[in-house]
Amino acid sequence: MLIGELSNKTGLSRDTIRFYEKQGLISIGRKERRENNYKEYSENTLHKLLTIKRIKNFGFTLNETEEFLALLDRDAATCENVAEKMNEKLFKIDEKIKELQDLRSSLSSNLTICLSNCCQSESNNCQMLSVN
Structure with a gap:
C-alpha cells in the first residue's frame, strides 16, 4: 500500500x-x-x-x-517485561504530578501575595516580578 x-x-x-x-x-x-x-x-x-x-x-x-x-x-x-516498563512510566508520571502540584501550590501562594501587595506598590509593576 x-x-x-x-x-x-x-x-x-x-x-x-x-x-x-x-x-x-x-x-x-x-x-x-x-x-x-x-x-x-x-x-x-x-x-x-x-x-x-x-x-x-x-x-x-x-x-x-x-x-x-x-x-x-x-x-x-513478556507480560513481566512490559509490566516493568509500565511501572517505571507510572513512577515517572507520579514524580511529574508531584512536581506540578508543588509548582501549583507555589504559584497559588504567590498569586495571593501578588494580589494583596500590588495595591501597596509605588510602581504599576507587580512586585512578584521584581528581583530586588
Missing part, C-alpha cells in the same frame, strides 16, 4: 510515518518500491505503526517506544 492508504488506515499523518521511518522505527527495503520509486508499505509495517501508535497513546516517548519494539522483535515482550 502507498503512504496515503497507510496514513488513512493508521490515522497517522504522512509526515509522522516518514518521521518514524527516518528514526528507524519502521524500515522499507529497496525491493519494496514500485517502478516509479514510490514506497510500497507492507501489512507488517501497518501493524508496526498501529503498535507504535498504541504505545505512544500510553504516553511513552519515542525512545521508550523503540525499546518496546526491540522487545517485540526479539519475542521478549
